[in-house]
Amino acid sequence: MYSRFFPKPALAYTLVCALAGALISDTIYAYPLFGPRLSSQLGYTKLEANVVAAAGNVGLFLSEPLLGALTDQYGPRYSALSGALLLFCSFAGLAALYVGQLFTTSFVMAVSLLLLLGIGTAAVQEAAFTSVARNFPPSVRGTMLGLLYMFFSLSGLFYSGISARWFASSQSEDRTYDFLRVLALITGFGTLAATTGLKWHSWAADEDVDVTKATGTA
Template identity: 30%
Template sequence: MLSTTLQCLAIVCTSLSAGGIFVFPLLVSAFIEHLGLTQSQLSTIALAGMAGQYPFSSLVGILSDRCGPRFCSLLAALMFFAAFGLSALEISSAPEHSERSNTAVSQRLTVYFAMAGLATVLSYFSFVFSATKTFTRYFTLASGLTMSLFGLSPLFLSYLGSNFFSDPTTGTLDVTRFLQFLAAFAGVAHLFGACALTVPSTPATTSPSDTTDIPDERSRLIEREISSECTTGTDPRDKSTLELLRDLNFWILALYMVMILGACEMIMSNVGTIVLSLPSELVQTVAIKDDQSAAFQVKILSIANTVSRLLIGPFADFASPVFSYEHLQGFTTVRKHHISRIVFLSGASSLLALTCSWMAFGAQTRHDVWLLSVGTGITYGSVFTVLPGVSCSIWGMQNLARNFGILTYSPFVGTTLYSYLYALIVERHSPKGTACQGRICWESTFIFCLGTSLAALAMSAILWRNWSGRT
């Protein structure tokens, strides 16, 4: 009982401390003013943190299966401590109010945030699989709650940053102290996880009731053949990696993820500069502070992301239960199947299209950006919530982790493309030596995102038709 309590506490601590890369918008103002970094350099650093989660996701999954969540948590602790600690040292040692961008500093910060991105995926695999492999009777609930806690991490960390590491009069964030806190908090939390995150070991013995089902040399041949066929996996959906890559529908789904998740992660990384580019609205004749505006958007993104996972996950399980396969029964579901899970992908692309339309044609002040944060958070959380179920229904359970790992390379590609598109457009409209101001900084970016969101909607309709009755 004590070990289970410690494990649950470790899951909470590691998941809440793992979202440091998502509070990057809080750091943007200081990076511009203190280090003199350009928009392209800021986008590169943010991209390194976001994209650093993906290149090694398949390898981290294998590492988690073979070495367990404790080892992943230990590696995450070391990398979080080094990444945020070195970033704090970099900023504290830089000269005050640099007049020109320092290429060497931006390159080192890019490396540090890439390390933080890798630490994030190590952390994610450690607490999610520790929970799901321990509480197998509540698999969906365990995974949903841990993912939701992870989604709350940026909100929790931004709250701490705004309330304990900011000047109470000006609202300016003390970036050095905040990064030092992130290094200590994430490092200690994941060291605790390295001690407490466990998974049950396979029992060495079987009960007498179980031994009756184990075939031996006296069992009838037909029974042994059926038992062997059922346990070795005869699901016709199981495919090799090569067969998976030959599936046209796989590439349609991957391109959908490039367009939707790539755009979402670009927005999540750059919402701070989007807010700063717009004029403040006066509230009781007091202008909203830059850091407070960025922190507010991070909080909204985190809340929307978390709430969407908590609500859409259970609803999808009820309305669109995942198809399982059994040798004697074929494809079955635990409950009646009402709608296709592709409906949720279509809804996510439609919502992102509406969000981009608002930014392209409606938003005028910083107060208007909250709709962007809400739409982006819901879209991002919804897609990641239903994606494992879609993958399991189409390609089976046996290679689910491998298939999901391959699919996660799509947002890595999308984040890279969309982030540099955003940076190039901002750079084009930035006066030399000053930050870009006004809607012109990102208006064409959101028009482009609107077009790709509508294209993704069309792709989801194609998948809906091709996978009719299977998702």
């Protein structure tokens, strides 16, 4: 099994980093965990709260084509590094906005930070998907991409578990600020660590990793 899917150990490490990046970066689905309290704390109307919530998806989907082109030009590592920076700044900014450290409760500021969040998520997605798609041979590429999609889908569950276990807020205690700071650290430094394996292996691209020879099958 190992030799079939991972003819070289570096390929296994790339997959692990791509899966880790997928799990921690798809933070759009984490918005319901802090969004309602954020809107309430800052006094946003229902319309403003909905626009803020939608801003993350807008940033994600509108930036995908451009980030895809940049990834093709400069490689996945630079995209992932950019995503790590944007995710960290976005959550750190939301935490500061929540407690008034930005000296404003501006609805426009919240929208801007969520746009950055969406763009950062898209950057890491592009890095993860291209690292897997370009490195794995056609015989297992679909399996690896399916695994990657699964980890992106599990991101919301991952953050829900963290929130429920350590940052559940109550009427007497609000842990939203702490949760946002932890999100900044996880997404920023976690993605930064994942960049060590997000790359295109020249031998994989040139040789297409002959899996039949690697497994000794006909």
